[in-house]
Amino acid sequence: MTPAARVAAAASILDQIAGGQPAEAALTRWARGARFAGSKDRAAIRDHVFDALRCRRSYACLGGGADGRALMLGLVRAQGLDGAQIFAGEGYGLAPLDAAEQAAGHAPQGADAMDLPDWLMPLWQESLGANAAAVAETQRHRAPVMLRVNTAKCDRARAIAALGAEGIAAHPAAIADTAIILGEGARKLAQSQAYLQGLVELQDGAAQALVGLLEVPQAGRILDYCAGGGGKVLAMAPRAGRARLYAYDAQAQRLKDLPARAARADVAVESVSDHTALAALAPFDLVLADVPCSGSGTWRRTPEAKWLLSAESLQALNATQDMILQQAAPLVAKGGVLAYATCSVLQQENDQRISRFLEKTTGWRQDFCHHWLPGPEGDGFFLAVLRRDL
Numbered sequence: 001m002t003p004a005a006r007v008a009a010a011a012s013i014l015d016q017i018a019g020g021q022p023a024e025a026a027l028t029r030w031a032r033g034a035r036f037a038g039s040k041d042r043a044a045i046r047d048h049v050f051d052a053l054r055c056r057r058s059y060a061c062l063g064g065g066a067d068g069r070a071l072m073l074g075l076v077r078a079q080g081l082d083g084a085q086i087f088a089g090e091g092y093g094l095a096p097l098d099a100a101e102q103a104a105g106h107a108p109q110g111a112d113a114m115d116l117p118d119w120l121m122p123l124w125q126e127s128l129g130a131n132a133a134a135v136a137e138t139q140r141h142r143a144p145v146m147l148r149v150n151t152a153k154c155d156r157a158r159a160i161a162a163l164g165a166e167g168i169a170a171h172p173a174a175i176a177d178t179a180i181i182l183g184e185g186a187r188k189l190a191q192s193q194a195y196l197q198g199l200v201e202l203q204d205g206a207a208q209a210l211v212g213l214l215e216v217p218q219a220g221r222i223l224d225y226c227a228g229g230g231g232k233v234l235a236m237a238p239r240a241g242r243a244r245l246y247a248y249d250a251q252a253q254r255l256k257d258l259p260a261r262a263a264r265a266d267v268a269v270e271s272v273s274d275h276t277a278l279a280a281l282a283p284f285d286l287v288l289a290d291v292p293c294s295g296s297g298t299w300r301r302t303p304e305a306k307w308l309l310s311a312e313s314l315q316a317l318n319a320t321q322d323m324i325l326q327q328a329a330p331l332v333a334k335g336g337v338l339a340y341a342t343c344s345v346l347q348q349e350n351d352q353r354i355s356r357f358l359e360k361t362t363g364w365r366q367d368f369c370h371h372w373l374p375g376p377e378g379d380g381f382f383l384a385v386l387r388r389d390l
Contacts, residue, residue: 003086008092142300149179163194196264213385218243219241221285255273293344340353342382357386
């Protein structure tokens, strides 16, 4: 496919997303109907689509509209590409720009330039202070592809060497001693022996750093509450000694891939799908609750979520977060730890939730908390470590 044809395909997919289709579903549907497209074409089109979703407001300003064609015009202008070549009307490319389109567009300002919803701006600035603009800018660009070394099987140097032998460039990241950043050849990862043999797992650098701050018990019981795919319990496993590891999620289907992932990593994790059964296993020495949240620290990877979030849905998330803290707290042993985590940068989901919990719940104290901002080695995360005294 020509560059112009790729842009045209991305414009069509963006219109489908605007019509209500999830981005991944729209991309998959397009790919199934475009057997002529090679892997490089699909990758380039995917990049166009996600770039436009990350920068939807600024591209709409530059392109003079919000439909797929205008967003792609905004991308062309933002990236300094030759609009006359892209919009040439040749082959499978988009029709030439008319006079109105050539004259349309303006430099984005304020929330448009930061690619944030208007309603979110006050919360964003309150939460991030002097970092607000820089974090918004970071979220307008692609996230690094990162791996976690499974130290139950190898060290970081060996993992990097194994990846390199398969044509996958990798180098260590400073954010965590298990973290690797991928470079050229990253798309080969899923079929690589390093991945298939469990030497490495996909996991963000800040998520690894979060687990690294936890004091993982060497005996007793550890619970990953709201475990999802189980990435964090798998990250704890090599440091857990003789402790037994459990994973629970209220939506049990999210745990379906965990047995295979645990087997590949050569660690033992027991999935628990029923809260009554979970309560019978209590108490736990460590409970990690990585709660549902806005994902505002990961919007580079999930840009649709930025535009789907509303003030009302954020309040609903806050209620869920409070509820989970109250449900998880009784599962913790006296002297044990409840670790509350989000992949959000918003105080309303982080410090404010912990303050509310401590105000309403006796017998608990906060050991420490830590904020990670999105950057070159990881996404935005929050961790608060609470200890049960009573």
